[in-house]
């Protein structure tokens with residue numbers, strides 16, 4: 001029997017599931033093309049996974065473990081993800097691999113390449129994350145992150161998030177202390193793109209999981225949790241910085257996560273403010289910057305363009321040489337680098353996995 005031709009516009013439109021499956025297949029094919037080729041010292045080299053010499057565990061998260069390793073004499077951080085047949089796990093792996101490969105920013109942890117079949121991503125090695133350093137400071141009874149270090153973190157994180165949005169239409173969705181890393185020179189970088197999403201008309205259109213205690217009110221509210229924008233990452237950064245400088249998460253935490261999340265989502269309850277902190281010695285600019293990030297109503301919360309014009313951001317922008325607040329110690333070292341190395345030197349590595357009371361345990 002002759003097959004009748006159906007014009008494209010009259011064909012039943014593909015179901016959402018088909019579209020998602022196609023997108024996943026496309027991502028998979030793109031990823032496979034570059035698997036096993038690492039960019040080391042500017043040369044693309046085909047590497048056998050057997051050449052990875054694992055040294056030490058750097059950390060672990062819900063999806064895998066990160067270890068230091070050498071490959072052809074270069075030291076790297078190698079993240080090995082737990083692979084299973086779950087579609088969401090596959091999605092997370094593909095996202096992390098593809099976005100790291102796409103990005104080229106001094107504020108984002110760079111990638112050497114990856115091995116898709118053994119699910120390993122090879123990254124630039126950093127010293128540790130802000131979450132682990134905070135635990136070390138707490139248990140060693142040292143001061144928490146000072147305002148000038150918060151200034152460096154704010155400048156780097158906003159620069160990274162703005163780059164992701166402007167250059168690649170990507171929203172991170174998982175900004176929290178364990179995803180902000182620093183190196184021995186005091187550089188601060190963002191990592192972990194497993195649940196990042198692509199923006200359509202500047203909006204995110206799915207509610208992929210994130211870390212609920214750091215999620216903005218609009219992401220915790222059913223009516224708004226499937227369309228939100230980059231301002232939800234601004235909220236997460238505000239909570240992160242609040243926690244790093246005060247040593248504790250700003251909402252009450254107990255066994256019932258539900259109560260914490262309800263407190264965050266309720267627009268009638270006030271937002272936390274650094275001005276309420278008893279040991280408040282922060283500048284007016286810093287308090288105001290964090291107050292703006294923690295505006296509960298998303299309509300009142302500024303976007304990156306506005307935050308990048310804020311006095312607090314400009315004070316920590318190295319390009320603003322007249323007002324840049326970070327002092328040089330000598331020709332090669334500044335006070336940020338000095339603070340990070342003293343913090344590591346004077347605290348114990350063993351403490352980095354011991355939780356802090358009233359602070360989310362994220363890994």
Ligand SMILES: Nc1ncnc2c1ncn2[C@@H]1O[C@H](COP(=O)(O)OP(=O)(O)OP(=O)(O)O)[C@@H](O)[C@H]1O
Pocket residue numbers: 058059060061062063064065066077079109123124125126127128129132174178179181191192362363
């Ligand atoms: N490039 C790196 N250099 C040094 N340490 C790293 C690097 N990447 C990650 N880490 C360490 O490994 C830890 C685990 O990272 P990972 O991205 O797997 O999980 P997470 O963000 O901590 O948790 P989750 O995946 O559950 O959100 C980080 O918290 C950090 O301490």
